Amino acid sequence: MATFPLNGSSVSASNTALSLNLKPSSHQKPSVLVPTTIIPSRRRRSLLPALALTNDLGNKFRRARVSHITSATMAAGLSVGEILPPPLTSASDLPAIFDGTSRLYLSYTCPYAQRVWITRNCKGLHEEIKLVPLDLKDRPSWYKEKVYPPNKVPALEHNNEVIGESLDLMKYIDAQFHGPQLLPQDPARREFAEELFSxxxxxxxxxxxxxxxxxxxAVTEAAFDDIEAALSKFDDGPFFLGxxxxxxxxxxxxxxRYQPVLLDMRNYDVTAKRPKLATWIxxxxxxxxxxxxxxxxxxHVENYNKRFAVILFCPTHQKLDNHVQGETASPLKGFEMSRDFSPVQQLYS
Incomplete structure (x- = not known):
């Protein structure tokens, strides 16, 4: 007997009239009505695949705009001038250390390490500071044991010492190495730079x-408004300090990361009504x-979606994630601790 779904259940074809409360017409011979047999529908194991599919279909327009950002990025010309060494893993041997060579230990996907990497590049220190990339999902044990006990990236080996913290390293490289000075001498601008760092x-x-x-x-919107205001402080250039x-x-x-990710995940354009920020980008x-x-x-969009999609759709996953991180409810701590880069903490950015 064929069955048809009705309100989440299956109803036999011969009993449809009963389910719809239909009565035989007066000129028809009354029929014997049989109680309807309801066959419970099979319970879906998880809503996540369906939600993800619906979200994907509904976000085609946003994905198109992300593609536009990608096109603009590629048009700007991503440089491939430097041949990047492959990340070292737990199977990699300890490289030469403390031999007078300056080395930047980093992850290619870590935004904090990227700060120091950019500083090194803008100073023209490609030969003076060697890149030592690490696979943070399969981090070498010797990094913590023999190089940098805090076991974080970025870290800089210089003058037979290893130091860390991205903002400190940016200033250190600018002061200790040759190349263009990346902080102005003007006291007012240096003071504003420190305010921006803070x-x-x-x-x-x-x-x-x-x-x-x-x-x-609204707090996030205000944060981007503050960026727009900061970019308006000096009028002799498009950057924060002019x-x-x-x-x-x-x-x-x-x-x-935030520009394409917020557009994709929240349909939020960070440059809308912010001409200074648009120009800065x-x-x-x-x-x-x-x-x-x-x-x-x-x-970036793909990696952040991997990170946050389950959290958005499954609150219990977020509790587990916070528990593993050793955090309770602080988004800042959960984000900042990405520098420690345990497998759970990594933002895959």
Missing amino acids: NAGSFHKSVSSTLKGEGDE QFSLADIAYAPFME QEMSKIEGYNQTRRDPKE
């Missing part, structure tokens, strides 16, 4: 909260030292 954490907190589905999205500086490098890796794409570190915006 505010970087709250900016990241606001945006990461939105990506996790936490907090008020001319290109470490202040721009501090924000570039995160803006590179365009001008940053002309900085060769930055272009050498950039990744395809589609890759």
